[in-house]
Amino acid sequence: MHISISTGKKIGGGLALAAALAFAGCNKSSNEPPAASLHERLGGTAAIASVVDTFLVEVLADTVINRRFNTLPPARVAALRLNLINQICAGTGGPCTYTGRSMMDAHAGMNIPQAEFDALVGDLVTSLDKHNVPEAEKTELLNVLGPMQTDIVNK
Numbered sequence: 001m002h003i004s005i006s007t008g009k010k011i012g013g014g015l016a017l018a019a020a021l022a023f024a025g026c027n028k029s030s031n032e033p034p035a036a037s038l039h040e041r042l043g044g045t046a047a048i049a050s051v052v053d054t055f056l057v058e059v060l061a062d063t064v065i066n067r068r069f070n071t072l073p074p075a076r077v078a079a080l081r082l083n084l085i086n087q088i089c090a091g092t093g094g095p096c097t098y099t100g101r102s103m104m105d106a107h108a109g110m111n112i113p114q115a116e117f118d119a120l121v122g123d124l125v126t127s128l129d130k131h132n133v134p135e136a137e138k139t140e141l142l143n144v145l146g147p148m149q150t151d152i153v154n155k
């Protein structure tokens, strides 16, 4: 009994020392590890590109909105893909620059109803789920894109 208690204390002390050493080199001003950006937590730009590829497949199969996209020439779909990757990469703190049009300009004159916006968000959620993106990161990404709704719906 006595021996097992003293062994337990040694193990605990060892873990605390290991944790202190692990954080010491990363952040000298506190014991907290540096916060990872959403871009990092999503798995970086390549992982974001994979989600966007799934998303485009979902959108093109979604009968609520696919008429908006399946008439676009392939070069326009390719440009849309790159714009979406850069937009999400930049918007989540990644090292990309979005060079596309403003959301207001890109969707002007399309008269997109709320139901179509919701359908597209649903396709994004399906895509994030297919890539096993955890709930917290999914919510954070939706919170980055959600405010764009006012520049997209009924314009």
Ligand code: HEM
Residues within 6 Å of the ligand: 065, 068, 069, 072, 076, 079, 080, 083, 084, 087, 099, 100, 101, 102, 106, 107, 112, 116, 117, 118, 120, 145, 146, 148, 149, 152
């Ligand atoms: C948060 C939601 C949305 C985001 C972040 C988003 C983002 C974008 C981006 C980055 C572009 C490319 C801009 C450019 O060409 O310079 C674009 C274009 C486009 N978006 Fe959206 N969009 C959203 C919602 C929607 C919805 C709901 C629809 C229709 C149902 C839609 C239809 C289109 C179409 C058809 C284009 C292609 C325009 C073209 O190439 O002429 N978007 N969107």
